[in-house]
Amino acid sequence: MKLPVDRLAALGLLVFVAACGHTGESRPLTALAAGGTVPATGPAAAYPMVLGEPFAIDGVTYTPADTMNYDRVGYAVSGPDGGTAVTLADRTLPLPSYAEVTALKTGRTILARVERRGPMTGDNLVELSPGAAAQLGMTDGRAPVRVRRVNPSEPERALLRSGQQAPERMDTPMSLAAVLLRKLEPDAAAPVPPAQEQAIAPAAMPSLAEPKAATAPAPQVSEPKPVLATSKPAPKSPTPRANPAAPGNRVVVQVATFSNAASAADVAKKLGGVATPAGKYHRVRIVGFASKAEAGAALAKARRAGYSDARIQRAD
Template identity: 55%
Template sequence: MRLPVNRFAALTLTTLLIATGAHAGDKRAAVITPTSGPAADYPMVLGDPFVVDGVTYTPQDRLNFDQVGYAGVGGGTGISIAHRTLPMPSYAEVTSLDSGRTILVRVTRRGPMDGPNIVDLSPDAATQLGVTASRTAIRIRRVNPPEAERAALREGRAAPLRMDTPQSLVAVLRRKLDPAAAPILLPLPKAIGAAVTPPAPVNPPVPTSPRVSTPKAAHVAAAPKPAPVQGAAPPQKAPPAAKATGSLVVQIGAFSSEARSNEIAHKLGAGVAPVGKLFRVRMGPFTSRGQAEAALAKAKAAGYSEARIQTAS
């Protein structure tokens, strides 16, 4: 006699086996890994230490990670990179120390697994950064971008370009590649260079003859204009004042803690202004775009990647 089959019980048993493992002694659990959405960024994976060319690398979850070195072009898809110690996935800004161009990338794999480079760029990341050489000087800095930019990178699309790093800061970063090397002098951007007045050239003194002795009154009468003093630079006409285009400020951020706001302002030479229940930290105001961009570079170099140039209000 055939016994009735309880199909519901069989389905329940199958589901239980999938969730707990096919064998009672198997402790592995079936995990469905999301492939899209914010949940795709978690959990972040570090992994065990490993050795490359005799050097041991230990992956770490460091929020203030900032490094200069060289990048090559490797595998990977989308705007992504391989790095030896940053969590996977995580996000970073990569700056070309040749052009100053900065892009947002997603760390998706370990590498490079040989050679002196610190980063392997995916082909798409190299294209967006404007890299054509097999070895390019770069700066990599871990950041926490907004969800819209994370979503673009997860879907294989590029996030908007960051503001180019000023050439004055690029020169400082390049010197960190090899502190013993001679300083690399790069031209300043026009906006910044215009705010700097070069020293007036000093003419070499012209020897005067001791036999010439002209009374002051006779000298004034003989010449309609006063003669220039020998050995001194000719007077320079002041440049016309620039037309006012509105004051600019660099907003570092708005914070709920007044003590924290004052600490940040003291560090950057900024000011603090209460806005509702928040305290706004700003640098400036500045009269030129060049001055504001220099202040913005200072703020970003200090770790405040969300700093922005705004019109003072």
């Protein structure tokens, strides 16, 4: 009597196993199993990073390394590789990685993707693609630069991977660029002489003392005054000019000098200062102080914002 029951149980088990097998076959395990692909410009295109073995160029051995605080100055040259994409060739940085490149004679800074090894001759630091050289404003094929490794956001990485430019960086302060440039070219003139010439100009105006000399011959008791004007007050002639202007504006905080007017205006707005043209450059200053003590807080604010070369000076 138990034989029919056993047959029914075995038949039910067989049907259950068949149903499970059919369900498993109709569902792919992964997107790749279903024929999916990884976009060439997606985040996966940044991995794995490649270092490679040490190699020699002109008798010098270079060892690629994953150095996060890479920050060097040297010369960049423009090469044929990379086309319009903003990329560069470096001898030791991981491939791929990302770096900010600053032109030390203009302060202009761009974000580039490190994709190749190079330059393969000479002692230049990096080789820029035509697209990177154009964005940096390099016209003569070789320029002094600062190369600093950075970790940009994924949207910026995606733009560079797809051959587009990342958003413009804020210009590097010319005071800092001048210091870095002197490491490469000790005899090079600082790239901010137009601003300095205007600052010195008021001191070179002793002609204001001449009107006093003209009144000196007056036959009154005021004759001793020209003696004082020729001995000590002559160098102090700029001081009377500052008083009529504004007693509360005798000193200013010189923040930085920029080659780009828009960048100068942006920094001035953030720090509560003013941007004024100085030749082909634009100076950012915080004004309205009667003494150095009053300007101390504004100086500290500018330095906290990253402008370590900010200083207090007399108003023009």
